[in-house]
Amino acid sequence: MLSGKTLVVAAGIFLLGLVSFGEAIMGGSEAAAHSRPYMASIQAVEGDAMKHECGGFAVADQWLMTAVHCLPAGPNGRKVVLGVHSLSQAEDTKQTFDILELHNHPQFNPDNYDNDIALIKLDRPFNSTEAVKAVAFLRAGGVNPDTNAEVETAGWGSLDNLGNRPDALHEASMGVVSSTRCGRSDYFGRKFTGNMICAHKLCPDPCDGPHRIVDSCDGDSGGPLLYNGVxxxxxxxxxxxxxxxxxxxxxxxxxxxxxxxxxxxxxxxDA
Structure with a gap:
């Protein structure tokens, strides 16, 4: 029979295992610097500094795409930074912008995040460089990824449910989960609509540890999901x-x- 002390130790080891190897964002990796030149960091004033809040991505020389829930009440002094890899380090590639216009989709539903799409017009066009470029986005009539298709995402969001954030841009590959499955009552139920796609990756391989899940998290909102580079x-x-x-x-x-x-x-x- 195990002693009380042994049980406490065992329980501690078990809990440590949950934190280290459980359902947390551990499957991504740091992106090569400026390899995703469309990525944007939407930042809010915090004291004398700026703090990353949400992601976004450039879709034209003065336009950014993001999520409504990132700025539901307006810009409120937020700025957009393009050409960024490290949030804290000085980089000659960085271009910082004020938000000239914010267009949140008028049918955004805060109860289930339906129609969670917003457009930001920057105060000026960006200078196109190797570190700052727009990305193509899929238009009506295009083919969206099917179930199990490999997709990619990137961002400066939390690496785990403890809120640990990276300084450098991270990226991950995932697989599309069927809409039927995501609409099941034990998944999202009626909150999942036809305007949504869901994706993650169950790995142990190539992730470092058993049963880890690759997923986006807090702070990644507004960033892109890419399929074949689009x-x-x-x-x-x-x-x-x-x-x-x-x-x-x-x-x-x-x-x-x-x-x-x-x-x-x-x-x-299109004609």
């Missing part, structure tokens, strides 16, 4: 905790909003 989704929401088996990350399907995007950005519809 932005097909916007990081939206996946539940109160990240890396849960039955709560994959949810992404807004960009191609469902082509008409609205064209109207806001003043683009001419």
């Amino acid at each position: 932005a097909v989704g916007i990081t939206s929401n996946g539940g109160k905790k990240c890396g849960q088996v039955k709560k994959p990350g949810i992404y807004t399907i960009i191609s469902h909003y082509t008409e609205w995007i064209d109207g806001v950005m003043g683009l001419q519809p």
Whole structure:
């Protein structure tokens, strides 16, 4: 029979295992510096400094795509930084912008994050460099990734449910989870709509440790979901905790909003 002390030690080891190897964001890795030149950090004033709050991605020389829930009440002094890899280090590649216009989708539903797409117009066009470029996004009529298709995401979001944030941009590859599964009552139920796609990755391989889950998390919101190098989704929401088996990350399907995007950005519809 185990003594009380032995049981306490065993319980501590078990809990440590949950923290170190459980349902947390451990599967991503640091991206090569400026290998994703479309990535943006949306930052808020904190004292004398700026703090990363959400991601975004450049889709034209003066336009950024992000999520409504990142700025539900307006810009409020936030700035956009492009050409950033390290949030803390001085980098000659960084370009910082004020937000000239914020366009949140008028049908955004805060109860289930449906229509979680927003467009930001920067105060000026960015200077196109190797570290700052726009990414193509999928338009109506394009083919979205099917179940099990490999997709990618990136951001400066939390690495675990303890809120530990990286200084450098991280990236991850994941697989699309079927809409049928994500709409099940034990997943998201009726909160999951046809405007959403969900994705994560159950690994032990190539992740360092058993049963770890690759997933986006707090601070990654607004960043892109990419399929074959094209932005097909916007990081939206996946539940109160990240890396849960039955709560994959949810992404807004960009191609469902082509008409609205064209109207806001003043683009001419395809002939």
